[in-house]
Each structure stands twice: as structure tokens, then as C-alpha cells.
Amino acid sequence: xxxxxxLCVAPESDEPGLLALSAxxxxxxxxxxxxxxxxxxxxxxxxxxxxxHYRAQRAALRALFAxxxxxxHGPCVAWPVRTPWWRRAAFAGGALxxxxxxxxxxxxxxxxxxxxxxxxWVAPAAAQRxxxxxxxxxxxxxxxxxxxxxxxxxxxxxxxxxxxxxxxGRRIAAPxxxxxxxALLGARLLPGAGGPAAQFMYENAAGERLALYVSASAQREAxxxxxxxxxxxxxxxxxxxxxxxxxxxxxEGRLRSIAADVCGELGGHPQRWR
Numbered sequence: 251x252x253x254x255x256x257l258c259v260a261p262e263s264d265e266p267g268l269l270a271l272s273a274x275x276x277x278x279x280x281x282x283x284x285x286x287x288x289x290x291x292x293x294x295x296x297x298x299x300x301x302x303h304y305r306a307q308r309a310a311l312r313a314l315f316a317x318x319x320x321x322x323h324g325p326c327v328a329w330p331v332r333t334p335w336w337r338r339a340a341f342a343g344g345a346l347x348x349x350x351x352x353x354x355x356x357x358x359x360x361x362x363x364x365x366x367x368x369x370x371w372v373a374p375a376a377a378q379r380x381x382x383x384x385x386x387x388x389x390x391x392x393x394x395x396x397x398x399x400x401x402x403x404x405x406x407x408x409x410x411x412x413x414x415x416x417x418x419g420r421r422i423a424a425p426x427x428x429x430x431x432x433a434l435l436g437a438r439l440l441p442g443a444g445g446p447a448a449q450f451m452y453e454n455a456a457g458e459r460l461a462l463y464v465s466a467s468a469q470r471e472a473x474x475x476x477x478x479x480x481x482x483x484x485x486x487x488x489x490x491x492x493x494x495x496x497x498x499x500x501x502e503g504r505l506r507s508i509a510a511d512v513c514g515e516l517g518g519h520p521q522r523w524r
Contacts, residue, residue, distance in 0.1 A: 268300075275301055374469050378493070380443040382477035382486045385463035385495030388440055388449050390482060393459040393497075400436030400451050414439060414448045419466045420492045424450045425515045430508055432460055444468070444493070460498040460505075462512065467493040473522060474509060476502070485509035489518035 273279050274287040291298040392399055402410055415421045417439055424434055432452035440447050447465035472488035477495075483502050486495035487509075494516065496509040510520035 271297065271301055374472065377444065377468065378472060378475065378486065378488070379477075381463075381465060381467070381493050382475070382484050382495055384440075384442045384447065384465075385449075385461070385486060385497050386477055386479050386482055386484045388447075388463055389461040389484070389497035390479070392438070392449065392451065393461060393499075399453075399459065400449075401438040403436040404434045410437070417446045418448050418464060419445065420464070422448055422464050422492070423516065425462070425512050427452050427460065427508065427512075430511075431455065432458075435459075458498070458500065460496060460500070460508070463495040463497065465493050467491050469493075471519075474506070474513070474520070476506075478502075487513060487518065489513065489516065492516075494518075 270279065270287065274284060279287060291301055411423060414437060424437065431454040435451045435453050437448055437450045440449055442465050444465050444467065447463055450462040452460045467488045469488045470491055474485050474487040477484040477486060481499050482497060483505050484495050484497040485506055486493065494513070496505065496512055498505050513520040
């Protein structure tokens, strides 16, 4: 299979500013700071674009996780008071930086991680399911995005793959899917249950998209398993302590065939799946 172009990393940004921008979108800034942020957005097209992207992500997540309307006389559930944004930022700044700053601008804000220590205590099957769920949700969130399906666009410089590999903690590559009619759009870095994950997005002439989700794994190897959610299908496996998941809305048999080819190209052993 021929190689796709490499990736080009977008400029860096500052974590505190992104946290404040996220808090503004969520309506969590004090009034004075909120007014100041609104003035900044009015004069800063780049910041306004990031804010618009955050709002789109927020709307997509709400749509993705929306519950059916509760029965009119059903049980009432009391939710705890939401922790202020600045306190959540103090405890989870790293996660926000990985999920927001790195997801949007590809800045080098996330440290190099090994697989999550917490997940190393989880049963392998449960850890794999958590990984597959993350891959499926990432696909559900970003594959429909017409404007920003990736944050690191396909290009010609090999440095971005090294950058992604350093963040994920594994040497990773973007396999070519051209023989199946899919071209590489680019990638993004995302937070995951087992640490940072890279998502590579592909698209064919019909506008169909596939996503390859890659993360470090505490396991050395695991055979392919399917994950289904509505019309979305994911095949996930582990090879040489690297977890992979290929997600899409293609016919399940066709997607499995592509996943086997991807596994082989990345040094795995798809013949062991049978």
C-alpha cells in the first residue's frame, strides 16, 4: 500500500487562556471576567473561532449523551452541585490541556505518559472495552464534523508523527487506506482511559469516514474484538503493547477486512484472529 502524506502540527497555545475560554463557553466565569472575555472574542477572530469550536463540541456531546425525556411523574434525581471551574482546573488541568488544548491546537502541553497506572489494575477485558468505548465516542464526536474533523492536517513533514508518538508513548504510524478508497485527512491527540490517544481520520470520495484510534496498552497482545453502537462499528485489538481501534459506519464485514489489513501493516498478526 502507498504511503499517505505525513502531518503538520498547528501552533501552540497557553493552557490558562484555554481554560478560561472553556469556562466562558460553559458560563462559569465571574461576570467581570466574562465581559472581558466577550470583548476579547469580539476583537480576536482566532479566539472566537476556538470558542465556536468549543460550543460545537459541547452541543455534540450533549446530543451524543442525551437521555430520553424522563416520565412526567417519574422519580426525581438530585444531582450534586457542580464544582467551580477554577477548582476543577486545579485538579484536572492536565486532562483539560490534553483534551482541549492539544485537541484544538496540537500544542505540546501534555507530558509523555505510560499506560494509566489505574488501568493496569483493571481486568484486561474491561480495559479493552473502555478503550473501545473511547474510540467509538471519539469517532461519533469528530467524524460528523464538517469543518474540523482533525486538528493536525495531513502534510509532508514527518515531525508530527514523532510528536504524536512521544505523547502517546508508543511509536505510531498512519497506515495508508488508499486501496480501499480512503485518504488520510489528518489526526488529533485526545485524552483516553489509558492515557493520551491519537486519532487518525480518513475519508473516501463519498464522504464516508473511518478513524483509527491508537493508545498505549498494559497488555502485550489481544485478538480483535467487535464493538457496536447503533450504526457505528469498531474493531479493536492490541499488538506489542499498543492498542488500536478502527471505527466506521461501513458494512461490518468490510470494516473487519480493513482492520485486518491495518493490523498487518502495523506489524500485528491478523492471522491469529481466525
